[in-house]
Amino acid sequence: MIMDGRARLDELCDSLGDPYARGDRYAVFCGDALSLMGRVKPDAFDLTVTSPPYNIGKEYEDPRPLEEYLNWCEQWMGGIHRITHPRGAFWLNVGYLSIPEKAKALPLPYLLWDRNPFFLVQEVVWNYGAGVAARKSLSPRNEKFLWYVKDPDAYTFNLDAIRDPDVKYPNQKKNKRLRCNTIGKNPSDVWRIAKVTSGRNRASAERAPHPAQFPLDLIDRVVLGFSNPEDLVLDPFLGSGTTAVSCVRNGRFVVGIEIQESYCECAADRIEAELQAEKSRLFVY
Ligand SMILES: C[S@@+](CC[C@H](N)C(=O)[O-])C[C@H]1O[C@@H](n2cnc3c(N)ncnc32)[C@H](O)[C@@H]1O
8 A cells, every 4th residue: 555645754753763853744864874764664665855965065965976976876875765655756956076087077977877777867957047257267167957757657757846937929819729828838947946045135035044956946846747736755864954944834744864964953943933924824815
């Protein structure tokens, strides 16, 4: 029998021990992703959305030799595959790293794409519009999402939930029928979504104390398009908790794993703030 997301979340909390924070629809665990995922039963998650450390010396990582880093990635991606439901998916966000005497900015998908047993459906370009200005090369303005599934013939794709309403000729007709879908167009494989910015006069409203925070609009699109209501979602590198915030506000169950306690605290605060905001909205109506 297939258990629903809530039952799987409850079961998972029993097997993983005390979460750092727990609510009706979420659990945040403070610890190492690889070892915690190793204690999860197979097929537990419908969707994993994550962005790992890129091995580029951010404040939350200790860079390792390249091969060691890639082997580590292979291990946790294998772990994600084991605990993904047969009709489930894995959305992996990665950027670039430099390799001395070889590449200034090597796209991580070149190194990681086939280091796991998933089937790759598509690469999505996340174009974030603004960022640092380069002097000796083009200014970087994108990262990638790799959309993996376990079964290429059976996976969730809710296109209507993520259609882009910005259609150029919405009233165009052919044989007296509207040519385009009235909800909007397919959002394509290039997603123009602003980055979370920092700085005194330009900080995004959603800015949290984390240097690599996902924008909520980006993760909402993944959660809505590639999982169903009541599904169970995982982010094993939770950071400031964006995946979890998106899941609770879109009616999914979610488990987050994060190694640094201060980020777990940030994630838990953001999730609770979202739940409070939702309660206030219900109260107003
Ligand atoms: C790229 S950031 C994720 C940011 C996140 N997407 C957000 O919206 O804030 C990667 C996170 O992985 C965490 N991390 C690094 N090694 C880890 C490990 N072994 N297990 C769990 N978390 C880890 C880091 O502390 C960091 O917060």
